[in-house]
Amino acid sequence: MLIYDETFYEEILKKHLADSTIRVRSIHQRPATAKGDNFLSEMLRVNLKFSRDSITREAVDDQATETRSFIVKREPVESHELLDLVRAQQLFTVEFRVFQHVLPRIEKTLGVKLGPRFVYGTDTPPRVVIMEDLSPKGFIVKDRKRGLSAAHATLAIRNLASFHAGSVAILEEDPEFAKSFRQGIFNAKTHTNFYVLAKNCLAQLCDDATTWGHRESASAAAKMRRTIEYVEKRVQQVYEYEEDEFCVLNHGDAWVNNMLFTEDDGGNPLEMVFVDYQMVGFSSPAVDLLYFLSINPATEVRGEGEERLLEDYLETLTMTMKKLRCKTSPPTMRQLKEAMYRRRIYAVMSGLFLLPRMMLDGVETESMDELLEHGTTRFNAFCKPGIIRLMKLMLPLFDERGYLDP
Incomplete structure (x- = not known):
């Protein structure tokens, strides 16, 4: 020891x-x-x-x-x-x-x-694992409940694209090494009660959405309810990919708390790095993109702002791969969105299950042991006003994108 x-x-x-x-x-x-x-x-x-x-x-x-x-x-x-x-x-x-x-x-x-x-x-x-502490150099973590501004999210998704592009270069040099990162956050080794917890929380969202007096949310929740029983099976397939599909090393856990920023006196971002590379896995970049876009943007960035982030991502990916002289062709926007749609259950798990729990205060957060013991939680995130407002925005958006399709 x-x-x-x-x-x-x-x-x-x-x-x-x-x-x-x-x-x-x-x-x-x-x-x-x-x-x-x-x-x-x-x-x-x-x-x-x-x-x-x-x-x-x-x-x-x-x-x-x-x-x-x-x-x-x-x-x-x-x-x-x-x-x-x-x-x-x-x-x-x-x-x-x-x-x-x-x-x-x-x-x-x-x-x-x-x-x-x-x-x-x-x-x-x-x-x-021991790493340098970047806080003395002015790096900070943004507020997980507030989310990332358009400027912060843009810098972060560009860096994500750079990481992905760099991994393509590694894949071309050493394909077996790159493909050896196959775990992913959800797989057959994930604790059974974690899936039970996810299903319970999503069912709670479906129930509560009918009480908000918001027709669009209630309609979207009713559609989502039909997919809940298939969550475990479908989310385990997220990291699967076709042999000819464009793939990268995904960060796997690119959310606010795993990003550090430096800022100028006006709060504008200057530098950004990722931390916590425990979930890295080889698959379509759709995995990281669904997670990133479902969890990180501040309320005012969602919707059209997410489209701009996706455009920024693809532009940076393409330019960086060209700089690295990668032989692999980058995906088109259509191919990227098709890959995201095929893995749409990951948006549901990220944005409608994980995000509300990430937004809870520390006193409302149980330990992982407590959550896994029975697959239940003492705290209903969907009764908090801030989370209700966000779900009223996200449920119709996800429905519009087809993410709630069975």
Whole structure:
């Protein structure tokens, strides 16, 4: 078992900073995320104070020390059921491989930063991934309940397109490696009660939509009710693809809390990186696009704003693939939308099941263990005014796009 003490961090710092004289003087750690922000790992922000040049610990004063901050991501070893889920899905293994073998290749080729700098990781239990803490450089997380403005969402989806384009280049160089990322977030290894929870929540939405006095929402919910019993089977098919279909490495969990931004004094985005690469999977980019567009846009961006985001995505993807001299042809907008329609159940799961739960306050959020125990929740997200307003907008939109078709 790993012991996260001075010796452990000293060895990491020595390698990370290429200095064998480093000595850790103090360790300060605290949770890196609030309740409800992260379910599948234990996240710590660790501040290390250290010195160099082999000065004795007793002789060191504050002026001779340096400080570095890191994010430490550990397997949830205290929760047996959740740990089983994380290991069955190979989440830490996937992220370790992405940080080691995918991001460096894409970032070097494109000359862009798409994630935090990888510092340390181990793919043997108990698994851990350590990365640089970007908060001292001004990176922030936007409000998950507010969603992303048009400017923030545009920057994010362009970076997503760059990641996808870079993965196409990797696919052309090493197809077996790229195709080995096949898990996806929903598959046969996903806990049965997670699907039970999804069905229960979607059924609750259908019931509540009839009480809002909003005809369009009630009509859309009635259509969606006919698809609920097929949710588990259909969502497990989302990552399947035709042999000749355009495919990429999907981030797999590209939502607000897994994006970091820097901004100018006016709140306009300057830089953006993704974090949490545990869900990366090889399939059509429709997987990431349905998830991204269903979850992230602020209310005022939805509808026509989502169409503009999709256009931005395809333009960036096409230009970046051309820059990388990819032999593969990018998809047309028609092909992209057809791929999204075939996987429409993913919009339902993302926007009508996951998003309302993501918008709950921390005190309303149960642990994953609690949710998986019976596949039920104590909190009805669809009675909260903000979520009701959003569902009144999204249900008719999804119906118009055919996402609620059986």
